[in-house]
Amino acid sequence: xxxDLPDFDAYPVIQRIRxxxxxxxxxxxxxxxxxxARYHVFWLRENAPDAETTHPVTREQSLQLIDIPGDxxxxxxxxxxxxxxxxxxxxxxxxxxxxxxxxxxxxxxxxPFELPTRRIWAGDLGDALPRFDGPLALMxxxxxxxxxxxxxxxxxxxxxxxxxxxxxxxxVPERLGPIRVSNFGRVFDVRSKPDADSNAYTSxxxxxxxxxxxxxxxxxxxxxxxxxxxxxxxxxxxxxxxHIARVMKKREPELYDFxxxxxxxxxxxxxxxxxxxSAPMIGLDEGGEVKDVRWAPWLRAPVRMPFEQTDTLYRAxxxxxxxxxxxxxxxxxxxxxxxxxxxxxxxxxxxxxxFDPSTGNRWLRGCYVERExxxxxxxxxxxxxxxxxxxxxxxxxx
Amino acid sequence: xxxDLPDFDAYPVIQRIRxxxxxxxxxxxxxxxxxxARYHVFWLRENAPDAETTHPVTREQSLQLIDIPGDxxxxxxxxxxxxxxxxxxxxxxxxxxxxxxxxxxxxxxxxPFELPTRRIWAGDLGDALPRFDGPLALMxxxxxxxxxxxxxxxxxxxxxxxxxxxxxxxxVPERLGPIRVSNFGRVFDVRSKPDADSNAYTSxxxxxxxxxxxxxxxxxxxxxxxxxxxxxxxxxxxxxxxHIARVMKKREPELYDFxxxxxxxxxxxxxxxxxxxSAPMIGLDEGGEVKDVRWAPWLRAPVRMPFEQTDTLYRAxxxxxxxxxxxxxxxxxxxxxxxxxxxxxxxxxxxxxxFDPSTGNRWLRGCYVERExxxxxxxxxxxxxxxxxxxxxxxxxx
Numbered sequence: 001x002x003x004d005l006p007d008f009d010a011y012p013v014i015q016r017i018r019x020x021x022x023x024x025x026x027x028x029x030x031x032x033x034x035x036x037a038r039y040h041v042f043w044l045r046e047n048a049p050d051a052e053t054t055h056p057v058t059r060e061q062s063l064q065l066i067d068i069p070g071d072x073x074x075x076x077x078x079x080x081x082x083x084x085x086x087x088x089x090x091x092x093x094x095x096x097x098x099x100x101x102x103x104x105x106x107x108x109x110x111x112p113f114e115l116p117t118r119r120i121w122a123g124d125l126g127d128a129l130p131r132f133d134g135p136l137a138l139m140x141x142x143x144x145x146x147x148x149x150x151x152x153x154x155x156x157x158x159x160x161x162x163x164x165x166x167x168x169x170x171x172v173p174e175r176l177g178p179i180r181v182s183n184f185g186r187v188f189d190v191r192s193k194p195d196a197d198s199n200a201y202t203s204x205x206x207x208x209x210x211x212x213x214x215x216x217x218x219x220x221x222x223x224x225x226x227x228x229x230x231x232x233x234x235x236x237x238x239x240x241x242x243h244i245a246r247v248m249k250k251r252e253p254e255l256y257d258f259x260x261x262x263x264x265x266x267x268x269x270x271x272x273x274x275x276x277x278s279a280p281m282i283g284l285d286e287g288g289e290v291k292d293v294r295w296a297p298w299l300r301a302p303v304r305m306p307f308e309q310t311d312t313l314y315r316a317x318x319x320x321x322x323x324x325x326x327x328x329x330x331x332x333x334x335x336x337x338x339x340x341x342x343x344x345x346x347x348x349x350x351x352x353x354x355f356d357p358s359t360g361n362r363w364l365r366g367c368y369v370e371r372e373x374x375x376x377x378x379x380x381x382x383x384x385x386x387x388x389x390x391x392x393x394x395x396x397x398x
Numbered sequence: 399x400x401x402d403l404p405d406f407d408a409y410p411v412i413q414r415i416r417x418x419x420x421x422x423x424x425x426x427x428x429x430x431x432x433x434x435a436r437y438h439v440f441w442l443r444e445n446a447p448d449a450e451t452t453h454p455v456t457r458e459q460s461l462q463l464i465d466i467p468g469d470x471x472x473x474x475x476x477x478x479x480x481x482x483x484x485x486x487x488x489x490x491x492x493x494x495x496x497x498x499x500x501x502x503x504x505x506x507x508x509x510p511f512e513l514p515t516r517r518i519w520a521g522d523l524g525d526a527l528p529r530f531d532g533p534l535a536l537m538x539x540x541x542x543x544x545x546x547x548x549x550x551x552x553x554x555x556x557x558x559x560x561x562x563x564x565x566x567x568x569x570v571p572e573r574l575g576p577i578r579v580s581n582f583g584r585v586f587d588v589r590s591k592p593d594a595d596s597n598a599y600t601s602x603x604x605x606x607x608x609x610x611x612x613x614x615x616x617x618x619x620x621x622x623x624x625x626x627x628x629x630x631x632x633x634x635x636x637x638x639x640x641h642i643a644r645v646m647k648k649r650e651p652e653l654y655d656f657x658x659x660x661x662x663x664x665x666x667x668x669x670x671x672x673x674x675x676s677a678p679m680i681g682l683d684e685g686g687e688v689k690d691v692r693w694a695p696w697l698r699a700p701v702r703m704p705f706e707q708t709d710t711l712y713r714a715x716x717x718x719x720x721x722x723x724x725x726x727x728x729x730x731x732x733x734x735x736x737x738x739x740x741x742x743x744x745x746x747x748x749x750x751x752x753f754d755p756s757t758g759n760r761w762l763r764g765c766y767v768e769r770e771x772x773x774x775x776x777x778x779x780x781x782x783x784x785x786x787x788x789x790x791x792x793x794x795x796x
Contacts, residue, residue, distance in 0.1 A: 008669050025709060038705040042712040047700050059667040060597045061696035064605055065712075066719045105700040113674055177671075181576045199458045207462055216770055217615035263684055269457040271406050273575075274777035275770055276511055278684075286661055286676075298459035302445050302503040307436040311423060314440040314463075321464045372614055372673055379672035 004098050006047050006054040006061075010387040011100025011112075016083025022074040027087060029077075029102075037106045041072055044087060047105075048095035100390075112386070115378055119153050120243045123328045129238075134159035134340060138172070145381045148176065151221065152374055155344035156238060162225070164337040169225040169365040172340055177373025180219050182212070183273050190224065190364040192357045197270060199298060203231075203357045208239050208324045208349035212368070213294040214268040214275040220371025222345040226335035230360030236341065237351040239330040241293035244323050244349075245282050255316040260284050262313065265301035266294065276301060281320075292346035297321060324349060335364070344371060402496050404445050404452040404459075408785040409498025409510075414481025420472040425485060427475075427500075435504045439470055442485060445503075446493035498788075510784070513776055517551050518641045521726045527636075532557035532738060536570070543779045546574065549619065550772055553742035554636060560623070562735040567623040567763040570738055575771025578617050580610070581671050588622065588762040590755045595668060597696060601629075601755045606637050606722045606747035610766070611692040612666040612673040618769025620743040624733035628758030635749040636741065637728040639691035642721050643680050653714040658682050660711065663699035664692065674699060679718075690744035695719060722747060733762070742769060 005011065019030045026040045045068050046053065046061060053063040073090040080086040084099040104112050130150035137143040137159055150157035162168050169187050173179060179186055184198070192203040199206060212218035224236075249256040263278040285291040303310060323329060332353075335341060343350060345368070355362050403409065417428045424438045443466050444451065444459060451461040471488040478484040482497040502510050528548035535541040535557055548555035560566050567585050571577060577584055582596070590601040597604060610616035622634075647654040661676040683689040701708060721727060730751075733739060741748060743766070753760050 007665075007667050009672075026705065040705060040708040040712060042716075043700065043708055055597060055600070055602075058595060058597050058600070061698075062597070062602070064695060064719070066716055066723065070716070105702055107702045107704060111702070113672075178579045178581070181579060183576070197456060199453060199456050199460070202453070202456070204453075204460070216768075267405075269405050272778060273774045274407075274511075274781060275774050276777070277770070297462060300459075302441065304503055304505045304509070306505060307424065307438060310438040310441055314438060318440075318464055318468070321462075325464065370614075372675070376671045376673050379674070380670060383672060 004049055004096070005059075005101055006049040007059050007101075009383050010390040011098060011104055012386055012389045012393060013083060013098075013100045015103050016099050017079040017085055017102075020077040020079060020085055020087075022077050025073075027074050027077040027085070029085060031103065031106075032083070035106070035109065037108070039085075039102075039106075041074060042068060044074075044095065044097070045072060045089070047097075049098070049101075050095065053095075112382070113379055115375055116149060116153050118155070118242070120246060121154060121240045122243050123239070123326075123330050125154070125156075125240075126331050129331065129333060130154055130157040132157065132159055134162035134172070134338070138175070141381070144175065145378070148374055148378055148381070151342050151344065152378060155240060155242075155348040157342055158333075159340040159342070160336070160338065162338045162340055164227045166227065166365060168340065169223060169367050172225075173221070173223045173342070173367055173369050176221070176369050176377050178369070180368040180370055182219070182368060183268075183270070183275075187365055187367045190366055191362060192355075203355050203362075205354035206351045207297055207321075208237055208295065208330065208351040209297055210241070210293065210295040210345050210349055212345065213296040214266040214277055214299050216277050216279075218292065218294070219345050219368030221369045221374060222343055222350070222366060223369065224335070224341045224350075224364045224366045226337050226339045226341070226364055228337060228361040228363040229335055231355040231357055231362040232359040233353050234355030234362045235332050235334050235353045237330055237332055237349075237353070238343065239324050239349045241295055241347050241349050242290050244320065244329055245290050245293055247323055247329070248282075248320050252316070252319055255312070255319055256282070258312055259316050259320065262305075262309070264294070264313070265303050266296055266299050267301035268299060281317075293349070295324075295349050346371065402447055402494070403457075403499055404447045405457050405499075407781050408788045409496060409502055410784055410787045410791060411481060411496075411498045413501050414497050415477040415483055415500075418475040418477060418483055418485075420475050423471075425472050425475040425483070427483060429501065429504075430481070433504070433507065435506070437483075437500075437504075439472060440466060442472075442483075442493065442495070443470060443487070445495075447496070447499075448493065451493075510780070511777055513773060514547060514551050516553070516640070518644065519552060519638045520641050521637070521724075521728050523552070523554075523638075524729050524731075527729065527731060528552055528555040530555065530557055532560035532570070532736070536573070539779070542573065543776070546772055546775055546779070549740050549742065550776060553638060553640075553746040555740055556731075557738040557740070558734070558736065560736045560738055562625045564625065564763060566738065567621060567765050570623075571619070571621045571740070571765055571767050574619070574767050574775050576767070578766040578768055580617070580766060581666075581668070581673075585763055585765045588764055589760060590753075601753050601760075603752035604749045605695055605719075606635055606693065606728065606749040607695055608639070608691065608693045608743050608747055610743065611694040612664040612675060612697050614675050614677075616690065616692070617743050617766030619767045619772060620741055620748070620764060621767065622733070622739045622748075622762045622764045624735050624737045624739070624762055626735060626759040626761040627733055629753040629755055629760040630757040631751050632753030632760045633730050633732050633751045634739065635728055635730055635747075635751070637722050637747045639693055639745050639747050640688050642718065642727055642747075643688050643691055645721055645727070646680075646718050650714070650717055653710070653717055654680070656710055657714050657718065660703075660707070662692070662711070663701050664694055664697050665699035666697060679715075691747070693722075693747050744769065
């Protein structure tokens with residue numbers, strides 16, 4: 001039996017097709033809730049679920065777009081018995097589209113793959129910092145999803161009560177996806193050491209910053225697992241960079257604009273690697289929304305730009321860095337052994353107060369995971385809900 | 399003794415400072431070749447090499463930009479004995495700048511960190527495909543650099559005569575930097591298998607494509623090591639996507655423009671991951687130059703866009719995909735056991751002809767490394783040359 005879907009997802013049937021007819025270069029459809037939609041002939045043809053078009057094992061496309069005749073037309077189009085769409089092509093082939101699938105990809109209909117909306121926070125998040133029971137999250141998929149959702153929505157979440165053992169930093173974040181290996185290795189230890197190759201490995205205060213921005217693509221998620229925290233000082237600092245960008249936009253729109261458009265240089269300092277990248281400090285997506293803040297106060301390279309532009313850049317940097325120093329925009333939290341702090345490294349800034357290594361040990365272990373591993377995990381959890389919904393529908397019909 | 403440089407690089411002294419004087423918000427300098435330059439007060443202050451400004455071990459910045467007084471001014475500025483710059487600050491501090499370092503970061507002077515210019519190629523590269531002796535490249539740093547440079551400049555290079563053993567795919571690419579782990583693992587085996595989770599793992603022909611474009615950040619370099627290639631068919635296909643984009647721009651400027659601006663949807667098809675990303679198929683950098691081509695004929699997701707836009711998209715896609723089918727724009731090469739093919743996955747498209755698994759085995763092992771690992775390696779090799787140059791200068795002076 002051929003698959004009735006061109007992918008592995010599940011599509012509950014909420015709407016059905018009322019009428020369908022061939023139109024110029026496509027098929028026109030009226031859905032039973034009145035929504036009118038047009039589907040392009042190539043769009044329909046290349047997304048047909050039959051075994052010649054969609055590989056039955058991989059569900060990837062087997063038919064190449066350029067192998068579809070340029071003059072392909074729909075000879076007839078009609079609803080099928082399930083409320084899906086049946087099309088007869090000028091080539092003699094026939095394609096059948098599942099109504100749940102077709103509706104999901106209809107322009108103007110809700111997108112089932114959309115993730116929850118992010119919520120920007122100021123320094124008032126403090127006590128409301130999302131915290132979850134670590135061992136429970138590993139056993140109960142619903143708690144895992146709450147944690148993952150908080151990481152996406154707030155850009156920060158803590159799992160509490162995990163063992164304070166070195167392997168936790170690998171096993172828990174990997175529940176979301178593979179760890180991103182960097183020049184600092186797969187996992188890194190944040191404790192003061194004499195041969196430090198990063199300011200992070202000293203006992204000095206670290207102002208708010210984000211990691212990895214000497215690279216084209218900074219890691220999306222950072223995890224820090226607290227093993228020991230007995231030294232005086234060493235409180236963790238957090239701030240929502242998207243919030244700070246928003247404040248900057250309101251107060252200093254011209255400097256904000258400068259930071260979203262002018263590439264700034266970043267470079268790492270090392271004996272055996274030399275990563276350099278230039279990009280605006282505030283990165284915008286296609287729609288003009290902030291997608292990442294490249295907040296690297298001490299890993300900026302000396303900029304090479306005309307003097308007047310350099311002057312504007314320094315005014316902009318000093319303004320935005322000062323905003324992050326204001327208590328109203330930041331949260332201070334002391335990690336306990338067993339806490340796993342996770343945050344969106346392209347959004348949430350982190351730092352620490354100075355600590356005194358003579359008063360006790362402070363040891364955090366860290367790793368990175370991509371933002372899109374979290375997004376994939378959230379979509380799979382949503383897919384599983386849709387699969388259960390489709391199963392329940394089938395049960396009802398029997 | 400304090401470091402005289404704020405980083406670990408080496409800066410041969412080619413020019414020296416002739417005169418220097420304080421100016422409004424900075425220091426004005428005339429170099430001994432006549433170049434006039436202005437350096438901003440904050441730029442100079444935060445890049446000073448002294449131990450309070452630059453951490454002597456990490457060489458990262460210890461002084462925070464916002465801790466520099468807003469009214470800081472240069473009281474005096476003059477050449478020092480080495481031809482560098484000495485500045486006395488209104489705060490009573492004094493900073494000394496190495497002439498080689500200062501010149502390297504001067505707006506308008508040559509940038510020592512610039513990489514060789516890329517060279518775009520058409521299908522005529524065929525016999526000129528850069529090939530190097532694999533065992534020699536691993537022993538001789540000069541050959542390693544030739545290989546790495548070819549990978550950067552042409553976006554493709556082959557190491558020949560390596561052992562046809564499974565571990566080579568890990569040990570050789572790691573000479574450039576860490577392997578990028580993906581949902582396909584650290585290393586993947588390309589051979590036909592019955593439970594294929596990608597079209598790559600069947601015996602079907604694979605039209606030209608690039609990998610990973612269901613992800614926000616596609617891997618920059620792909621390596622394919624040939625272990626066996628005894629089956630009929632299975633020739634490797636390569637094309638320079640930057641060349642094809644250029645041809646498209648010339649022949650169909652409006653459709654080209656559409657592809658550089660309109661986000662297209664990509665998604666993987668899998669039971670346990672769901673990566674989705676939308677981005678224009680031709681990605682441009684800040685300067686409007688092509689930086690990557692997202693060439694994923696069979697991993698595009700069904701687009702959701704207005705009908706007229708869908709129509710334009712399909713015209714554009716069919717045009718550009720057809721260009722890649724023209725023999726004039728592609729190269730066909732048969733890999734031998736022991737060959738390691740490397741290419742820039744964000745630039746060079748790859749594919750294969752169909753093979754018949756009943757006539758013999760075909761087995762490639764692959765992995766990914768980021769483009770910027772290669773760039774870092776090239777910069778370190780250039781740094782080592784500068785270090786030898788500086789050593790030679792010191793030798794001459796003795």
